[in-house]
Amino acid sequence: MKMEMLSEIAAIFSRWNTKLVRQPILIFFSLINPLVWFLLFTQAFSAIGNIPTFKLLTGTSSYITFFTAAVVIQTIASSALSAGIGLVNDLDSGFMDKMRVAPISKSSILFGKLFSDAITTVIQVVIILLIGLALGVHIASGVPGALMLLFISAAFGFSWSGISLFVALNTKSSQVTLSVGLLTTFPLLFLSAAVMPLGLLPSWVQQVAKVNPFTYVAQAFQTLIINGFVWQKIEYAFISIIIIGVIALGATILVFRKKIS
Amino acid sequence: MEDIIVVENLHKTYGKDLVAVDGISFRVKKGEVFGFLGPNGAGKSTTIKILTTLLEKTSGKATIDGFDVDADQSRVRRIIGYSSQDVGVDDDLTARENLLLQCSFHHIPKTQAKQKVDDLLQTVRLKDAADRRLKTFSGGMRKRLDLASSLVSDPEILFLDEPTTGLDPQSRQDIWDYVTQLNRKGMTIFLTTQYMEEADRLANRLCIVDQGKIVAEGTPAELKAQIGADKITIHFKSDDLSACEKAKELMSKLQGVEAVGQCGMGLAAENGLTITTKNGPSMLTQIVRTMDGAGIFMEQVNLSVPTLDEVFLKLTGKTLNVIERKEAVRTGRQRGR
Numbered sequence: 001m002k003m004e005m006l007s008e009i010a011a012i013f014s015r016w017n018t019k020l021v022r023q024p025i026l027i028f029f030s031l032i033n034p035l036v037w038f039l040l041f042t043q044a045f046s047a048i049g050n051i052p053t054f055k056l057l058t059g060t061s062s063y064i065t066f067f068t069a070a071v072v073i074q075t076i077a078s079s080a081l082s083a084g085i086g087l088v089n090d091l092d093s094g095f096m097d098k099m100r101v102a103p104i105s106k107s108s109i110l111f112g113k114l115f116s117d118a119i120t121t122v123i124q125v126v127i128i129l130l131i132g133l134a135l136g137v138h139i140a141s142g143v144p145g146a147l148m149l150l151f152i153s154a155a156f157g158f159s160w161s162g163i164s165l166f167v168a169l170n171t172k173s174s175q176v177t178l179s180v181g182l183l184t185t186f187p188l189l190f191l192s193a194a195v196m197p198l199g200l201l202p203s204w205v206q207q208v209a210k211v212n213p214f215t216y217v218a219q220a221f222q223t224l225i226i227n228g229f230v231w232q233k234i235e236y237a238f239i240s241i242i243i244i245g246v247i248a249l250g251a252t253i254l255v256f257r258k259k260i261s
Numbered sequence: 262m263e264d265i266i267v268v269e270n271l272h273k274t275y276g277k278d279l280v281a282v283d284g285i286s287f288r289v290k291k292g293e294v295f296g297f298l299g300p301n302g303a304g305k306s307t308t309i310k311i312l313t314t315l316l317e318k319t320s321g322k323a324t325i326d327g328f329d330v331d332a333d334q335s336r337v338r339r340i341i342g343y344s345s346q347d348v349g350v351d352d353d354l355t356a357r358e359n360l361l362l363q364c365s366f367h368h369i370p371k372t373q374a375k376q377k378v379d380d381l382l383q384t385v386r387l388k389d390a391a392d393r394r395l396k397t398f399s400g401g402m403r404k405r406l407d408l409a410s411s412l413v414s415d416p417e418i419l420f421l422d423e424p425t426t427g428l429d430p431q432s433r434q435d436i437w438d439y440v441t442q443l444n445r446k447g448m449t450i451f452l453t454t455q456y457m458e459e460a461d462r463l464a465n466r467l468c469i470v471d472q473g474k475i476v477a478e479g480t481p482a483e484l485k486a487q488i489g490a491d492k493i494t495i496h497f498k499s500d501d502l503s504a505c506e507k508a509k510e511l512m513s514k515l516q517g518v519e520a521v522g523q524c525g526m527g528l529a530a531e532n533g534l535t536i537t538t539k540n541g542p543s544m545l546t547q548i549v550r551t552m553d554g555a556g557i558f559m560e561q562v563n564l565s566v567p568t569l570d571e572v573f574l575k576l577t578g579k580t581l582n583v584i585e586r587k588e589a590v591r592t593g594r595q596r597g598r
Contacts, residue, residue, distance in 0.1 A: 007365065007368065011362060019351070019353040022394070092347075093347060093352075094345045094349035095349045095350065097345050098343070098410065098411075100314075101314065101315065101338060101343040102363070103339050
């Protein structure tokens with residue numbers, strides 16, 4: 001049974017990879033927004049780095065270095081939140097019914113897609129990091145840190161996608177799925193420590209930021225980029241990723257099984 | 262022959278009060294082509310989705326080869342193939358990739374899968390287009406590929422939901438030929454259709470469904486017999502009354518003839534001698550032979566048999582044609598219930 005599931009996931013994984021290779025433009029689609037931010041926002045707000053407490057709180061006086069984490073998160077989130085679109089397309093085209101009639105596990109259908117999306121996310125984050133390097137961002141933790149950053153990105157994308165899959169299965173509408181993605185990413189970003197260090201945020205925002213998973217993922221990225229390996233921050237990131245994953249993916253699998261059987 | 266599909270008092274209700282299937286019962290024998298004929302919204306797709314484990318039934322019994330469609334889903338899935346109304350193929354992949362993917366869904370080892378896919382592509386005449394992406398395929402090609410993809414597991418029972426809706430006449434003919442071939446090899450086929458001609462051509466037995474209920478069941482011939490006999494009309498050379506009278510006498514003696522009409526002369530088209538019989542086609546040769554023997558010259562002989570259209574009209578009070586025309590206006594995207 002376990003072996004069968006692995007081969008099912010592999011088949012669905014490679015199907016999505018093939019689709020991605022056939023339409024490589026999709027990799028760049030969700031990169032447009034983060035790139036605009038990376039290039040323009042950091043220029044307009046570069047003075048933030050001159051605030052004395054900023055350097056004290058973050059360890060750098062370069063706002064673009066600090067902001068790289070936010071751009072990476074934005075990239076992961078917008079990529080993850082379009083994960084459901086593929087599912088909606090399969091529901092519309094009748095391909096989903098084809099898969100459901102086959103003797104394969106429902107979870108395989110989801111995990112095959114999620115693993116493929118994780119690959120997309122990693123490619124996108126690599127592009128962002130390369131652009132960052134070109135803009136003068138220095139990664140303090142070096143190549144191992146960059147790899148850790150990519151791993152966290154893949155894991156975060158994997159669990160955050162659960163939300164999109166959940167919305168997609170419940171609404172069966174690509175518009176709604178896309179809107180949920182767009183409407184949640186920005187508020188969550190600005191209500192976290194991704195754009196501004198916690199200490200510089202108004203106190204009510206700090207309260208929200210402390211329960212916002214973006215904060216912990218951002219802080220892990222920030223330490224890897226600015227300070228080096230700070231394991232406690234990385235642990236916190238993984239804990240929040242696991243919590244989201246269990247809730248979002250658990251709910252998705254439940255809905256998927258129910259709707260469909 | 263044993264019953265491979267058994268459905269008893271099946272109900273499916275959506276939400277609180279939308280009744281899609283309203284207590285239907287039927288049995289399908291192993292090796293037969295069984296048709297479900299009815300307009301859109303009759304409950305055809307709902308029934309096929311319940312039988313293929315895609316939908317949970319509200320109440321009643323439905324088994325495939327003895328396995329309950331809800332309780333033994335995975336067992337049922339191993340022995341069925343399903344081709345849906347909306348063609349379930351991936352447009353970004355090639356025809357071959359689509360079939361290989363289906364093979365892996367059915368856990369067919371790679372070496373076997375390659376050969377199987379080649380054979381299937383050959384069967385549905387897509388060998389030349391095998392490595393083209395589906396974006397360039399016509400509707401008929403996609404449907405043929407979809408049919409092939411439902412066959413990778415060599416299913417015992419094939420479910421076809423409106424297999425030719427929206428297809429051009431040539432593609433329709435192709436699908437009919439494949440279905441006939443598959444059935445000859447022993448595959449049981451359950452198909453839904455809104456086309457009388459299709460049901461008549463393919464199905465050994467069929468149910469006529471309307472508003473979630475079965476309104477009639479039988480072989481196409483039995484159903485047609487329900488609404489009346491065949492009619493044979495003979496026309497003679499203009500105003501040859503004596504020939505007609507002579508023929509009338511001969512015909513009334515012929516075995517199998519139920520009634521012979523009056524010799525009405527005058528306007529040639531409407532008139533002539535009308536003979537009523539149970540089995541028109543086989544009577545035809547007898548009639549010709551008899552007339553020939555008696556030296557009576559016939560200008561024209563017409564045979565009219567009742568159609569399933571008429572059966573449907575009689576049973577439901579409406580014609581399928583009107584419904585078909587109305588449905589045609591809707592887009593092909595609409596998802597069947």
